[in-house]
Structure formats: structure tokens, C-alpha cells
Amino acid sequence: MPTTAGRAGPEVLYTHTVPPAAAWSLPLARGRSVLLTAAAGANLAMLVLGPDRLDRLSVADTLTAQGRACVAPPMVLMSDRGLALLSVTGSSLPSHDALCGMGAERHVPGAATSFQRDRNDWRRSARTLVLSELAKHGLGELDLHAPVSFFSRVCVQEDAAGSLAYLPGYCRDGDWVSLRAEQDVLLVLCTAPHPLDPQWAPAAVQARVLAAGPAAPLGEDASYRLCPQSARALEQSLRASG
Amino acid sequence: MTAVTGRGARTSAAPASRSARERYSPRTVGKARLDVVVESGDGYLATVPHGGHLRLVDLHGSQVAAALLFDAADLANRYSAVDTVREQGVSQLSRGSVLLSARLDPLARIVADSCGRHDTLTGVCAQESNAVRFGEHTRHQHACRETFLRYGAARGIGARELSAGISFFKDVAVAPSGELALGDGTAAPGRHVELRTERDVLVLVSCCPQLNDASNGWNPTPVRLLGWW
Numbered sequence: 001m002p003t004t005a006g007r008a009g010p011e012v013l014y015t016h017t018v019p020p021a022a023a024w025s026l027p028l029a030r031g032r033s034v035l036l037t038a039a040a041g042a043n044l045a046m047l048v049l050g051p052d053r054l055d056r057l058s059v060a061d062t063l064t065a066q067g068r069a070c071v072a073p074p075m076v077l078m079s080d081r082g083l084a085l086l087s088v089t090g091s092s093l094p095s096h097d098a099l100c101g102m103g104a105e106r107h108v109p110g111a112a113t114s115f116q117r118d119r120n121d122w123r124r125s126a127r128t129l130v131l132s133e134l135a136k137h138g139l140g141e142l143d144l145h146a147p148v149s150f151f152s153r154v155c156v157q158e159d160a161a162g163s164l165a166y167l168p169g170y171c172r173d174g175d176w177v178s179l180r181a182e183q184d185v186l187l188v189l190c191t192a193p194h195p196l197d198p199q200w201a202p203a204a205v206q207a208r209v210l211a212a213g214p215a216a217p218l219g220e221d222a223s224y225r226l227c228p229q230s231a232r233a234l235e236q237s238l239r240a241s242g
Numbered sequence: 243m244t245a246v247t248g249r250g251a252r253t254s255a256a257p258a259s260r261s262a263r264e265r266y267s268p269r270t271v272g273k274a275r276l277d278v279v280v281e282s283g284d285g286y287l288a289t290v291p292h293g294g295h296l297r298l299v300d301l302h303g304s305q306v307a308a309a310l311l312f313d314a315a316d317l318a319n320r321y322s323a324v325d326t327v328r329e330q331g332v333s334q335l336s337r338g339s340v341l342l343s344a345r346l347d348p349l350a351r352i353v354a355d356s357c358g359r360h361d362t363l364t365g366v367c368a369q370e371s372n373a374v375r376f377g378e379h380t381r382h383q384h385a386c387r388e389t390f391l392r393y394g395a396a397r398g399i400g401a402r403e404l405s406a407g408i409s410f411f412k413d414v415a416v417a418p419s420g421e422l423a424l425g426d427g428t429a430a431p432g433r434h435v436e437l438r439t440e441r442d443v444l445v446l447v448s449c450c451p452q453l454n455d456a457s458n459g460w461n462p463t464p465v466r467l468l469g470w471w
Binding site: 082144195228 | 317318322323324325327328331332333334336344345346358359363364365366368370371373374375377378401402403404405406415416418420421422423
């Protein structure tokens with residue numbers, strides 16, 4: 001587990017637990033980090049919007065630039081305009097899915113639920129939850145983009161078609177990922193199950209927001225050193241921040 | 243089966259040795275409603291009615307044609323790469339692939355493909371991502387996003403409407419380790435891919451000008467667009 005309050009590390013500013021199959025907006029100021037800790041079986045879809053809300057996470061550019069088909073530390077999550085939005089500073093899991101988008105109504109199993117009947121246990125898809133959250137910020141369908149699905153793993157097979165294989169049981173209780181904001185970002189998080197998860201068993205994710213740590217020399221930062229492309233995205237963010 | 247390539251209609255039997263995944267389109271050039279050559283660095287916005295066929299032809303081989311699709315009645319109902327990949331369960335596009343919108347509506351289906359596979363994971367090039375991938379010296383080189391914005395403007399497609407698109411004729415492989423890399427390609431002049439639309443669709447095409455990697459064989463060349471409706 002990474003350093004938290006009580007040891008010589010960044011101060012925990014606050015903690016919030018996103019319940020199973022819920023959505024939450026997290027504005028994260030540049031330099032701050034968030035430590036996300038999952039309950040067993042969790043999936044966390046994350047959209048990222050930059051300080052200019054038109055500049056959002058580009059999974060395609062992030063994967064292409066860093067030569068991976070998944071998200072893993074210490075990769076940099078990049079925007080459409082080549083800015084580093086977040087650095088994935090650490091994780092207990094080797095990789096996280098970014099190929100499969102988020103669940104829609106057809107991925108919510110069982111009979112239709114309603115608030116009238118099921119109160120706050122009613123089931124809504126990730127798409128519904130995320131759009132509801134985006135609407136609070138005056139954003140909508142056109143602001144949707146491919147999310148990262150933290151705590152989930154989908155492997156691409158070696159056959160010619162590149163078949164996808166979802167790995168059940170990948171996330172165990174206490175698995176975590178830490179992200180550092182490289183810009184003032186808005187994160188939209190959703191704990192609905194991964195769309196390829198055969199069962200509806202959403203789990204909670206705890207978010208601990210940490211104060212900015214001491215500024216280490218850029219050249220020593222693991223994300224900066226990953227590859228020239230991640231370094232350039234981080235330099236772009238520095239330039240944009242002044 | 244009649245094989246028609248971008249170099250004019252010719253008739254030949256599909257070779258018996260072709261893999262089952264390759265399919266030649268039976269439509270003939272002479273009856274096309276749309277027939278344009280799009281030079282590298284240029285683009286086109288095609289309005290294709292429901293049931294129409296749009297064929298992209300890689301005239302000289304090793305040329306990426308980037309594309310975005312939109313429901314003509316509602317731009318927010320736009321092509322979604324990740325929803326398409328997930329729903330079809332495979333990461334490559336090929337004959338039979340249904341191109342889905344973010345609302346999971348079918349926009350078009352690939353009905354003919356003499357190439358075998360097309361990429362929708364790596365997105366479409368832009369000046370900003372070029373600068374990240376290749377260095378600052380590439381920031382002012384032309385890229386597909388400029389072309390999309392230029393041709394999309396006439397129908398209200400702007401920065402907010404853009405999203406990750408398809409790179410037809412681009413061969414990208416995902417290794418078991420999860421590494422993503424440009425493949426050797428199935429480069430052959432005259433390859434084509436043909437879509438049949440499942441509703442009225444806008445297809446925004448850019449003939450990719452990328453010079454910094456092997457996507458276009460280090461030499462961007464024109465593609466031909468043919469349409470039947």
C-alpha cells in the first residue's frame with residue numbers, strides 16, 4: 001500500500017467512498033493525487049476532462065503514444081491536445097482496461113428496476129449514471145469519450161481478429177491505483193460493473209485525495225522517464241500551466 | 243465473382259487461394275453515384291442514405307483512410323470505437339463488422355473487404371499527438387484532425403463532435419504482452435473496403451498525411467471513394 005496519512009507522506013485532504021453502481025465527480029487540482037482502493041470485484045470507469053472542458057482524455061492517443069493496449073503505471077493519460085492529464089503513479093494491479101468503453105442499458109441484467117420499487121438499490125447503467133453526472137456540469141453526450149476501466153482486465157487474444165477476453169475475479173479486496181493530476185482536471189467516476197462482466201455485482205471504491213507532494217525533479221519522475229512520448233506530454237502540461 | 247478495383251472496372255475471378263476473410267464487392271464502378279479521388283492531406287464528407295454503399299479504395303497501397311461516421315439526423319449519435327470493439331468482441335474491424343454509435347445503434351456494416359483487417363484502436367492523427375509521438379518539429383505538419391474539422395464544419399461537426407475514428411487500411415497488432423504496434427500491413431494497391439449504411443449517415447473521410455511512421459508507407463497517396471445509392 002502506498003503512503004497515507006500517519007506516515008511521512010502527502011496529507012490526506014479527504015476521503016470519499018463511491019458506493020457500488022454509482023457515479024461521482026471529482027475535481028482534482030494540478031499536483032494533487034487520488035488513491036483509489038477497491039472492494040473485491042470492483043470496476044471503476046473514469047472519464048477525464050481537462051481545464052478546457054473540450055480537451056478530454058484520448059484513450060486512443062494515450063495507448064498509441066505509449067505503445068500499449070491497456071493502462072498501466074507509470075503511463076500518462078493524455079488529452080486530445082497532447083497534454084498529460086494524469087500520471088498513473090502506481091497500482092497493485094499490473095494493468096487496467098481501456099478498450100471496452102462503459103456499460104449501457106443492455107448490460108444491466110435482470111428485470112427493469114425503478115426507484116419506486118427498489119429505492120436507491122435501483123440499477124442504472126454506467127452510461128446513464130455518467131450522463132447524469134456530466135449534466136450537472138452542463139455537459140452531455142458529445143462530451144462522452146472512451147473511459148479507462150480501472151480494476152478490470154481484458155486481454156486481446158493472438159488470433160487474427162484480436163478477440164477480447166474479459167478476466168473475471170481480477171480485482172481483489174484492497175487493490176488500488178494512484179493517479180496524480182498534471183492539470184486541473186475533472187474526473188467523472190462510475191462504479192457500475194464492466195460491460196463484459198457476466199454478472200451484476202458492483203463494488204465500492206474508496207477515493208483518498210492527497211495534497212500535492214514535494215516537487216521532485218521532472219527527470220527523476222517515473223512517468224517522465226517511461227518513454228519520450230510520456231515526457232513530451234508532461235512537458236506540454238508544464239508549458240500549459242505556466 | 244467480379245473484382246473491381248480503383249484502376250477501372252475489370253473482371254476476374256477471385257483467386258481460389260484467397261482467405262475466407264477476403265471478399266470482393268460485386269458493385270461496378272460504371273454505376274456509381276459517387277466517384278472521387280481524394281488526395282493525401284485532403285478529405286471528403288459523404289452523405290450516404292440508408293442502404294447505400296460506400297467503398298474506399300487504396301489506389302496505390304499502404305495508405306490510411308481515416309473515417310468518422312455520424313447519424314445524419316443527430317450528430318451526438320456518432321461512431322464509437324470502444325463500443326464497436328466491445329460489442330463485436332474483437333479488436334479488429336473486418337468484413338461483417340458492424341460500426342456502432344455511442345448509443346449502440348448500427349451506423350454501417352462492412353460488407354466487402356479485400357484487405358482483411360482495419361484498425362480502430364489507435365485513433366486518427368492530429369498535430370498535438372504527432373508532437374507527443376514524434377517531437378515538436380512535427381507540430382506544424384498537416385494531420386487528419388485538421389481535415390476532419392475543415393470538411394466537418396459544413397454539417398456542424400466541430401471539436402466537440404470529434405472522437406476516435408477508424409483507420410481503414412491500417413494494420414495494428416496487439417501482442418500477448420499488451421504491446422500495441424504497427425504491423426507490416428497487407429499492402430497491395432487496389433484493396434478496398436465497402437460499407438453499407440444502416441441509416442442515413444455522414445461519413446467524414448481524411449486521406450491521412452502522416453509522414454512520421456509507416457502507416458502510409460512513408461509516402462501518402464490518394465484514395466478513391468465510390469458510392470452506390
